[in-house]
Amino acid sequence: MSPLAVVEQIRKATCAHDLDALAACFTGDYQSIWPIHPARSFGGVEQVRKNWEQIFASVPDLRTEVLATAVAGDEVWSEWEFNGNRRDGQPFLMRGVVILRVSGERATAARFYLEPVDPTTDDVNAAVRRLIGASDRAEAGP
Numbered sequence: 001m002s003p004l005a006v007v008e009q010i011r012k013a014t015c016a017h018d019l020d021a022l023a024a025c026f027t028g029d030y031q032s033i034w035p036i037h038p039a040r041s042f043g044g045v046e047q048v049r050k051n052w053e054q055i056f057a058s059v060p061d062l063r064t065e066v067l068a069t070a071v072a073g074d075e076v077w078s079e080w081e082f083n084g085n086r087r088d089g090q091p092f093l094m095r096g097v098v099i100l101r102v103s104g105e106r107a108t109a110a111r112f113y114l115e116p117v118d119p120t121t122d123d124v125n126a127a128v129r130r131l132i133g134a135s136d137r138a139e140a141g142p
Contacts, residue, residue, distance in 0.1 A: 003076040003102035004069060010100075010107070014064040014082075017056045023049050024106075031109040040112075059084040059092045076100045080114065093117040 006025060013022035026045045034040040055062065062084035070077045082094040096114035100107050122130065129135070 001102075001105040003071055003074055003100065006102045006105065006107055007066060007069060007076050007078050007100060011064050011066050014052070014062070017062070019049055019053060019056070022052055027103065027106045027108050030107060033109065033111045035111060036113060036115075057087075059086055061085055062092065074102050076102065082114075 010022065010025045013025060023045050026048055028045055029043065030045050030048065031043050032041060032048070062082060065081045065083075067079040067081055069079075076099070078098050078100065080094075080096060080098055082092070084092045086092050094114050094116050096112070098114065099111040101109040
């Protein structure tokens with residue numbers, strides 16, 4: 001099976017909210033790596049099940065979409081969108097990149113660069129000022 005086919009299996013399983021089909025997409029020694037949030041990294045398919053069980057229960061209309069992919073050997077670089085509504089009525093929207101390493105018919109590792117979509121209306125200048133710790137009134141300049 002191609003690495004791209006594994007990505008499609010994961011997408012279908014998440015859209016169907018099928019925990020068994022989703023867990024079958026990963027090896028037992030699967031590694032989930034979150035470079036931007038290292039404490040979120042984990043190993044093992046049981047944690048995959050636990051995470052997705054909570055997500056499916058909390059976002060009952062969750063849908064996933066793969067917006068773009070690129071394959072490099074046994075890796076697939078994929079851009080994802082996760083959307084739906086939480087049980088409390090709040091929208092759920094995450095976007096980002098997942099780099100999935102595949103062996104045979106299963107994923108062995110993934111690097112996640114997914115984040116909730118920020119609904120603020122900050123323009124680029126305000127976002128840069130916030131990033132560098134500058135005052136909201138300070139002008140970005142030399």
